[in-house]
Amino acid sequence: MRLSSYANYVEASESNPKALGVYMANAVNKFGILYLHGTFIAAGGYNGDDGNKAMADNYSDLVAFGRLFLANPDLPRRF
Template sequence: MEAVDSNPEALGVHMANAINKFNILYLHVIEPRMIEVNGKLETPHSLLPMRKAFQGTLIASGGYGREDGNKAVADNYTDLVSFGRLFLANPDLPRRFELDAPLNKYNRSTFYISDPVLGYTDYPFLETST
Protein backbone atom coordinates (compact mmCIF):
# COMPACT_ATOMS: atom_id res chain seq x y z
CA MET A 1 0.00 0.00 0.00
CA GLU A 2 1.36 3.38 -0.95
CA ALA A 3 0.77 6.49 1.14
CA VAL A 4 0.26 9.78 -0.67
CA ASP A 5 -0.13 13.40 0.33
CA SER A 6 -1.15 16.42 -1.70
CA ASN A 7 2.00 18.28 -0.60
CA PRO A 8 4.61 15.78 0.65
CA GLU A 9 7.42 18.34 0.92
CA ALA A 10 5.36 20.64 3.16
CA LEU A 11 4.28 17.66 5.26
CA GLY A 12 7.91 16.54 5.66
CA VAL A 13 9.01 20.00 6.77
CA HIS A 14 6.11 20.20 9.22
CA MET A 15 7.00 16.79 10.67
CA ALA A 16 10.71 17.69 10.94
CA ASN A 17 9.92 20.94 12.74
CA ALA A 18 7.50 19.16 15.06
CA ILE A 19 9.98 16.49 16.13
CA ASN A 20 12.80 19.02 16.55
CA LYS A 21 11.00 20.05 19.76
CA PHE A 22 11.89 16.65 21.25
CA ASN A 23 15.63 16.80 20.44
CA ILE A 24 15.41 13.55 18.47
CA LEU A 25 18.95 12.45 17.56
CA TYR A 26 18.14 10.98 14.16
CA LEU A 27 15.37 10.67 11.64
CA HIS A 28 15.35 7.72 9.25
CA VAL A 29 13.28 8.45 6.16
CA ILE A 30 12.58 6.54 2.99
CA GLU A 31 13.10 8.38 -0.25
CA PRO A 32 9.93 8.72 -2.30
CA ARG A 33 9.61 5.99 -4.92
CA MET A 34 12.05 6.48 -7.75
CA ILE A 35 10.91 6.68 -11.35
CA GLU A 36 12.99 6.31 -14.49
CA VAL A 37 13.50 9.52 -16.45
CA ASN A 38 15.69 9.32 -19.56
CA GLY A 39 17.33 6.13 -18.32
CA LYS A 40 18.16 7.58 -14.88
CA LEU A 41 16.36 6.97 -11.60
CA GLU A 42 14.92 10.13 -10.06
CA THR A 43 12.44 10.93 -7.33
CA PRO A 44 9.39 13.06 -8.01
CA HIS A 45 9.74 14.71 -4.59
CA SER A 46 12.83 15.71 -2.65
CA LEU A 47 13.82 15.16 0.97
CA LEU A 48 15.98 18.28 0.88
CA PRO A 49 13.43 20.62 2.52
CA MET A 50 12.99 18.07 5.34
CA ARG A 51 16.77 17.72 5.59
CA LYS A 52 17.18 21.48 5.98
CA ALA A 53 14.43 21.65 8.62
CA PHE A 54 15.54 18.68 10.77
CA GLN A 55 18.19 19.55 13.36
CA GLY A 56 19.46 16.02 14.03
CA THR A 57 21.10 13.36 11.89
CA LEU A 58 19.13 12.40 8.78
CA ILE A 59 19.33 8.84 7.43
CA ALA A 60 17.89 8.34 3.96
CA SER A 61 17.09 5.05 2.29
CA GLY A 62 15.22 3.89 -0.74
CA GLY A 63 16.91 2.72 -3.90
CA TYR A 64 20.40 4.07 -3.30
CA GLY A 65 23.48 2.39 -4.70
CA ARG A 66 27.14 2.99 -3.90
CA GLU A 67 27.67 6.03 -6.13
CA ASP A 68 24.43 7.88 -5.51
CA GLY A 69 24.61 7.11 -1.79
CA ASN A 70 28.09 8.62 -1.59
CA LYS A 71 26.92 11.60 -3.64
CA ALA A 72 23.90 12.17 -1.37
CA VAL A 73 26.23 12.39 1.65
CA ALA A 74 28.87 14.46 -0.15
CA ASP A 75 26.20 16.91 -1.35
CA ASN A 76 24.85 17.24 2.21
CA TYR A 77 21.50 15.85 1.06
CA THR A 78 21.64 13.42 3.99
CA ASP A 79 24.03 12.52 6.78
CA LEU A 80 23.86 8.75 6.29
CA VAL A 81 22.39 6.32 3.75
CA SER A 82 20.93 2.93 4.62
CA PHE A 83 20.82 -0.01 2.23
CA GLY A 84 18.05 -2.47 3.11
CA ARG A 85 17.51 -4.74 0.10
CA LEU A 86 21.15 -4.51 -0.98
CA PHE A 87 22.26 -5.63 2.49
CA LEU A 88 19.85 -8.56 2.46
CA ALA A 89 21.40 -9.87 -0.75
CA ASN A 90 24.97 -8.83 0.06
CA PRO A 91 25.92 -9.67 3.65
CA ASP A 92 29.37 -8.27 2.87
CA LEU A 93 28.06 -5.03 1.33
CA PRO A 94 30.67 -2.70 2.89
CA ARG A 95 33.48 -4.85 1.46
CA ARG A 96 31.81 -4.96 -1.95
CA PHE A 97 31.43 -1.18 -1.90
CA GLU A 98 35.05 -0.80 -0.84
CA LEU A 99 36.23 -2.93 -3.76
CA ASP A 100 33.55 -1.66 -6.16
CA ALA A 101 32.70 -5.34 -6.63
CA PRO A 102 29.57 -6.68 -8.34
CA LEU A 103 26.49 -7.07 -6.17
CA ASN A 104 24.21 -10.06 -5.76
CA LYS A 105 20.73 -9.38 -7.07
CA TYR A 106 18.09 -9.62 -4.39
CA ASN A 107 15.04 -11.84 -4.76
CA ARG A 108 12.05 -9.86 -3.53
CA SER A 109 9.86 -12.98 -3.48
CA THR A 110 11.90 -14.33 -0.54
CA PHE A 111 11.50 -11.23 1.64
CA TYR A 112 9.73 -11.80 4.94
CA ILE A 113 8.77 -15.42 4.42
CA SER A 114 9.37 -18.16 6.97
CA ASP A 115 8.85 -21.30 4.91
CA PRO A 116 10.99 -22.15 3.13
CA VAL A 117 13.75 -20.15 4.76
CA LEU A 118 15.43 -18.57 1.76
CA GLY A 119 17.09 -15.29 1.04
CA TYR A 120 18.45 -14.25 4.42
CA THR A 121 21.24 -16.73 4.88
CA ASP A 122 22.01 -18.17 1.47
CA TYR A 123 23.29 -15.24 -0.58
CA PRO A 124 26.93 -15.85 -1.52
CA PHE A 125 29.74 -13.83 0.01
CA LEU A 126 32.27 -12.17 -2.22
CA GLU A 127 35.19 -14.45 -2.95
CA THR A 128 38.46 -12.63 -3.15
CA SER A 129 41.97 -13.93 -3.36
CA THR A 130 44.18 -12.81 -0.52
Protein backbone atom coordinates (compact mmCIF):
# COMPACT_ATOMS: atom_id res chain seq x y z
CA MET A 1 0.00 0.00 0.00
CA ARG A 2 1.39 3.34 -1.01
CA LEU A 3 0.81 6.24 1.38
CA SER A 4 1.21 9.54 -0.46
CA SER A 5 0.39 12.26 2.02
CA TYR A 6 2.87 14.59 0.28
CA ALA A 7 1.18 14.19 -3.10
CA ASN A 8 0.07 17.36 -4.83
CA TYR A 9 -2.21 16.63 -7.75
CA VAL A 10 -4.82 18.75 -9.50
CA GLU A 11 -4.50 21.47 -6.85
CA ALA A 12 -5.25 18.94 -4.09
CA SER A 13 -2.58 19.04 -1.42
CA GLU A 14 -2.50 18.41 2.32
CA SER A 15 -1.62 21.29 4.65
CA ASN A 16 0.06 18.96 7.17
CA PRO A 17 1.36 15.96 5.19
CA LYS A 18 3.57 14.62 7.98
CA ALA A 19 0.69 14.46 10.46
CA LEU A 20 -1.54 12.88 7.81
CA GLY A 21 1.14 10.29 7.02
CA VAL A 22 1.46 9.31 10.68
CA TYR A 23 -2.34 9.19 10.96
CA MET A 24 -2.57 6.89 7.91
CA ALA A 25 0.19 4.63 9.25
CA ASN A 26 -1.69 4.24 12.52
CA ALA A 27 -4.96 3.69 10.65
CA VAL A 28 -3.64 0.84 8.45
CA ASN A 29 -1.93 -0.66 11.50
CA LYS A 30 -5.38 -1.59 12.81
CA PHE A 31 -5.65 -4.14 9.99
CA GLY A 32 -2.72 -6.18 11.30
CA ILE A 33 -0.34 -5.51 8.42
CA LEU A 34 3.07 -7.13 8.79
CA TYR A 35 5.08 -3.94 8.51
CA LEU A 36 5.19 -0.50 6.98
CA HIS A 37 8.71 0.43 5.94
CA GLY A 38 10.07 3.77 7.13
CA THR A 39 12.00 4.56 3.96
CA PHE A 40 10.72 7.77 2.36
CA ILE A 41 10.67 7.60 -1.45
CA ALA A 42 10.23 10.81 -3.44
CA ALA A 43 8.57 10.29 -6.83
CA GLY A 44 6.94 12.27 -9.58
CA GLY A 45 8.63 14.24 -12.31
CA TYR A 46 12.22 13.70 -11.19
CA ASN A 47 15.13 13.72 -13.60
CA GLY A 48 18.72 12.85 -12.75
CA ASP A 49 19.65 16.33 -11.53
CA ASP A 50 16.49 16.70 -9.44
CA GLY A 51 17.06 13.27 -7.94
CA ASN A 52 20.65 14.04 -7.03
CA LYS A 53 19.55 17.33 -5.47
CA ALA A 54 16.84 15.60 -3.42
CA MET A 55 19.46 13.21 -2.06
CA ALA A 56 22.09 15.93 -1.49
CA ASP A 57 19.53 18.08 0.35
CA ASN A 58 18.51 15.09 2.49
CA TYR A 59 14.96 15.63 1.24
CA SER A 60 14.29 11.91 0.82
CA ASP A 61 15.78 8.46 1.48
CA LEU A 62 15.29 7.34 -2.13
CA VAL A 63 14.09 8.80 -5.41
CA ALA A 64 11.93 6.80 -7.83
CA PHE A 65 11.94 7.22 -11.60
CA GLY A 66 8.81 5.95 -13.33
CA ARG A 67 8.16 7.03 -16.90
CA LEU A 68 11.80 7.86 -17.64
CA PHE A 69 12.79 4.33 -16.61
CA LEU A 70 9.98 2.70 -18.59
CA ALA A 71 11.11 4.53 -21.71
CA ASN A 72 14.83 4.07 -21.00
CA PRO A 73 15.79 0.70 -19.50
CA ASP A 74 19.39 1.93 -19.51
CA LEU A 75 18.50 5.01 -17.45
CA PRO A 76 21.25 4.52 -14.81
CA ARG A 77 23.86 4.41 -17.58
CA ARG A 78 22.35 7.48 -19.21
CA PHE A 79 22.46 9.34 -15.90
